Amino acid sequence: xxxxxxxxxxxxxxxxxxxxxxxxxxxxxxxxxxxxxxxxxxxxxxxxxxxxxxxxxxxxxxxxxxxxxxxxxxxxxxxxxxxxxxxxxxxxxxxxxxxxxxxxxxxxxxxxxxxxxxxxxxxxxxxxxxxxxxxxxxxxxxxxxxxxxxxxxxxxxxxxxxxxxxxxxxxxxxxxxxxxxxxxxxxxxxxxxxxxxxxxxxxxxxxxxxxxxxxxxxxxxxxxxxxxxxxxxxxxxxxxxxxxxxxxxxxxxxxxxxxxxxxxxxxxxxxxxxxxxxxxxxxxxxxxxxxxxxxxxxxxxxxxxxxxxxxxxxxxxxxxxxxxxxxxxxxxxxxxxxxxxxxxxxx
Ligand SMILES: *Cc1c(COP(=O)(O)O)cnc(C)c1O
Numbered sequence: 001x002x003x004x005x006x007x008x009x010x011x012x013x014x015x016x017x018x019x020x021x022x023x024x025x026x027x028x029x030x031x032x033x034x035x036x037x038x039x040x041x042x043x044x045x046x047x048x049x050x051x052x053x054x055x056x057x058x059x060x061x062x063x064x065x066x067x068x069x070x071x072x073x074x075x076x077x078x079x080x081x082x083x084x085x086x087x088x089x090x091x092x093x094x095x096x097x098x099x100x101x102x103x104x105x106x107x108x109x110x111x112x113x114x115x116x117x118x119x120x121x122x123x124x125x126x127x128x129x130x131x132x133x134x135x136x137x138x139x140x141x142x143x144x145x146x147x148x149x150x151x152x153x154x155x156x157x158x159x160x161x162x163x164x165x166x167x168x169x170x171x172x173x174x175x176x177x178x179x180x181x182x183x184x185x186x187x188x189x190x191x192x193x194x195x196x197x198x199x200x201x202x203x204x205x206x207x208x209x210x211x212x213x214x215x216x217x218x219x220x221x222x223x224x225x226x227x228x229x230x231x232x233x234x235x236x237x238x239x240x241x242x243x244x245x246x247x248x249x250x251x252x253x254x255x256x257x258x259x260x261x262x263x264x265x266x267x268x269x270x271x272x273x274x275x276x277x278x279x280x281x282x283x284x285x286x287x288x289x290x291x292x293x294x295x296x297x298x299x300x301x302x303x304x305x306x307x308x309x310x311x312x313x314x315x316x317x318x319x320x321x322x323x324x325x326x327x328x329x330x331x332x333x334x335x336x337x338x339x340x341x342x343x344x345x346x347x
Pocket of ligand 1: 047048077078152154186187188189190191192193287290291319320321322
């Protein structure tokens with residue numbers, strides 16, 4: 001089966017807008033800067049997980065499943081999008097989250113709850129596998145068939161979504177008569193980045209794909225992981241492409257203050273500054289865990305010429321997640337910076 005003939009169920013709105021960031025382009029004064037609004041795919045606000053879920057949910061339907069289970073941190077965007085997809089298709093949504101119920105449903109959890117999800121918090125990672133088996137057995141005992149979506153939707157089937165996104169971008173470049181030299185995205189569970197690297201080769205795109213990691217990683221490891229995963233996907237669909245670790249372009253940022261910040265889901269003032277910069281200039285909201293960190297890297301790369309040379313055009317992939325801005329923790333952390341960024345007048 002070729003990658004282009006893999007079946008999918010329609011869940012999102014496409015093509016997602018590809019727009020020039022006029023003010024960011026002026027602000028940085030280098031090449032033209034564009035943004036691809038994969039944060040607008042829907043359902044349940046969407047994000048990059050929708051392109052993957054279209055393929056995964058097709059498999060859930062084809063195998064007669066009645067419930068969909070997925071996994072992640074308590075604020076998983078992937079979980080929220082999966083729930084949105086499940087309810088749209090009439091399937092029961094189940095989330096198994098690594099973490100503790102704080103007793104307060106904010107950000108993505110607020111939305112998961114609104115969509116009627118069965119939410120399980122698992123605080124001890126050592127108990128995860130057994131707990132998942134028990135939960136599935138419980139649903140099966142009541143007649144459900146549970147489809148398990150892997151973390152981040154990143155298996156070869158899910159990655160097809162981002163291979164095919166390259167075709168959509170190439171078509172928009174042609175329609176809008178724009179030239180793009182570099183694409184910048186986030187790398188987490190790898191489906192997006194590996195998919196786009198493969199898509200760029202498969203469809204002979206004129207751009208390369210560069211990623212910013214969401215958590216600190218020793219240089220070299222992630223490149224190998226991405227290459228291995230991409231090669232697995234390539235083999236699965238007979239794409240005939242081989243990716244070497246040295247072909248994988250990851251931007252880490254300065255050693256003292258890497259783009260990934262201190263840890264996953266732990267934004268710092270520099271990341272928040274990047275979020276505020278895009279909000280102020282384009283009215284577009286990023287998220288604190290993924291795209292804020294990536295956009296900081298994007299600005300730096302444009303400014304300093306790492307990967308992106310003076311005069312070259314670059315496209316930022318907005319992969320979603322802005323609702324994580326409204327988690328209690330992030331709101332608390334952000335208060336001072338917000339006050340400094342606006343004026344408030346009590347009358
Ligand atoms: C999951 C996610 C990513 C990372 O994508 P992967 O395919 O997991 O690497 C990036 N941005 C947002 C907002 C996400 O939710």
